[in-house]
Amino acid sequence: MPQQEHTCMIRGDGGRTLRAILDRICNKWTLLVVATLDQGTLRFGDLHEQVPGISQRMLTLTLRNLERDGLVARTVHAEVPPRVEYALTPEGKSLIPPALALAGWAIEHVPQIEASRAAYEDRAG
Amino acid sequence: MPQQEHTCMIRGDGGRTLRAILDRICNKWTLLVVATLDQGTLRFGDLHEQVPGISQRMLTLTLRNLERDGLVARTVHAEVPPRVEYALTPEGKSLIPPALALAGWAIEHVPQIEASRAAYEDRAG
DNA sequence: CCGAATCCCGGCAGATACTG
DNA sequence: CAGTATCTGCCGGGATTCGG
Numbered sequence: 413m414p415q416q417e418h419t420c421m422i423r424g425d426g427g428r429t430l431r432a433i434l435d436r437i438c439n440k441w442t443l444l445v446v447a448t449l450d451q452g453t454l455r456f457g458d459l460h461e462q463v464p465g466i467s468q469r470m471l472t473l474t475l476r477n478l479e480r481d482g483l484v485a486r487t488v489h490a491e492v493p494p495r496v497e498y499a500l501t502p503e504g505k506s507l508i509p510p511a512l513a514l515a516g517w518a519i520e521h522v523p524q525i526e527a528s529r530a531a532y533e534d535r536a537g
Numbered sequence: 538m539p540q541q542e543h544t545c546m547i548r549g550d551g552g553r554t555l556r557a558i559l560d561r562i563c564n565k566w567t568l569l570v571v572a573t574l575d576q577g578t579l580r581f582g583d584l585h586e587q588v589p590g591i592s593q594r595m596l597t598l599t600l601r602n603l604e605r606d607g608l609v610a611r612t613v614h615a616e617v618p619p620r621v622e623y624a625l626t627p628e629g630k631s632l633i634p635p636a637l638a639l640a641g642w643a644i645e646h647v648p649q650i651e652a653s654r655a656a657y658e659d660r661a662g
Numbered sequence: 663c664c665g666a667a668t669c670c671c672g673g674c675a676g677a678t679a680c681t682g
Numbered sequence: 683c684a685g686t687a688t689c690t691g692c693c694g695g696g697a698t699t700c701g702g
Contacts, residue, residue, distance in 0.1 A: 415575060415630070415633055415634075416575040416576050416577070418633075418637055419572040419573075419575040419576075419633065419637070421637060421640045421641065421644060422568065422569070422572035422636060422637065422640045423569065423572050423573060423587075424644075426589040426590070427568075427569045427572075427588075427589070429640070429643050429644055429647055430568060430569065430639075430640055430643055431565070431569075432643065432647050432650075432651075433639065433640075433642070433643035433646075433647060434563060434565075434568065436650070438559060438563030439674080439675095440556070440559075440674085440675075441675095443547065443552075443555060443559070444547070444548065444552045444555065447544040447547035447548050448544075448548060450540060450541040450544040451541050451544075452541070455683085455684090456683075456684055456685075457683065457684075460684095462548075463552075464551040464552070465551070467675080467676060467677075468684080468685070468686095469675080469676080469677090469685090469686085469687095470674090470675065470676080471685095472684085472685060472686080473674095473675090479657075480653065480654055480657040481650045481653055481654055482649065482650060482652075482653030482654075483650070488684095492683095493683050493684085494682085494683055494684060494685090495683075495684090496683085496684060496685085503646060503649065503650070503653075505540070506642065506645075506646065507642060507646075508540055508543075508544060509540075509638070509642075510635070510638040510639045510641070510642040511547060511639075512543055512544070512546060512547065513634070513635040513638040513639070514555075514558065514635045514636075514638070514639060515546045515547045515554070515555055515558075516546065516635070517558070517631065517632060517634075517635040518554050518555060518557065518558035519546065519549075519554055520631075521558075521628060521631065521632075522554055522557050522558060524607065524628065525557075525561070525606045525607060525608070525628070526557075527607075528605065528606055528607030528628075529605050529606055529607075532604075532605040533605075564694075564695090565694080565695075566695095580663085580664090581663075581664055581665075582663065582664080585664095592695080592696060592697080593664085593665070594665090594666090594667095594695075594696075594697085594698095595694090595695065595696080596665095597664085597665060597666080598694095598695090613664095617663090618663045618664085619663055619664055619665090619702085620663075620664090621663085621664060621665085
């Protein structure tokens, strides 16, 4: 069965479903945070260390959105000093395989894309 | 083998590879245009019709980027009126399967995500 | 028919400083 | 430790107009 018969999944509703997910996971940090949480439960500080370059602000916002969408569970422990733990929900875990598919494609094709882009820049300035 | 042993693909270089691809395909229109071109060669006007809501400007920019990255081939026919055709390169076609994986996930999980988000809005305002 | 050029706006994201 | 507050710049993207 030819591939294009499947792409109706993407184009289906004028791209609304695709857009809905893209809007959620295609920002700068979301996928990286999800992948990091695939290790298991982590504290805010751990995440801040393990996701290189993320600011406190963006980590907070990213986690809030993930929690809101039911992809990450947030647990506050009533202690001093405070301890807050984050973990993927089953829903969140289910995002990993398609993310890996994309990452696999990236690893395989990005070098050639970079080359193509470099060549284009040369021609056009 | 547990999943998290694979997520190093995503986290690998601090997310640089992932970011490289995300920066390219995760804008508002790219994936939609690629999916539309999976049908085969199309003219600018065809694309403009078949991708609902895209402006001429964004279609032009999206196609230029895809051409630059070697995912789409652009063919200009020396005629009047001018005719310009766009088609996926093999490189571009190879993006379809991972895109479908993501779309499949979206179709399966977006309803639940919407529900979770709606519930969250209710609680928090 | 196929674009390029210009103007404009909202929202993302960084830096920094402060709080329970 | 785990956030919030505020200020700021940047850029994606829409509308519109003009050119070959």
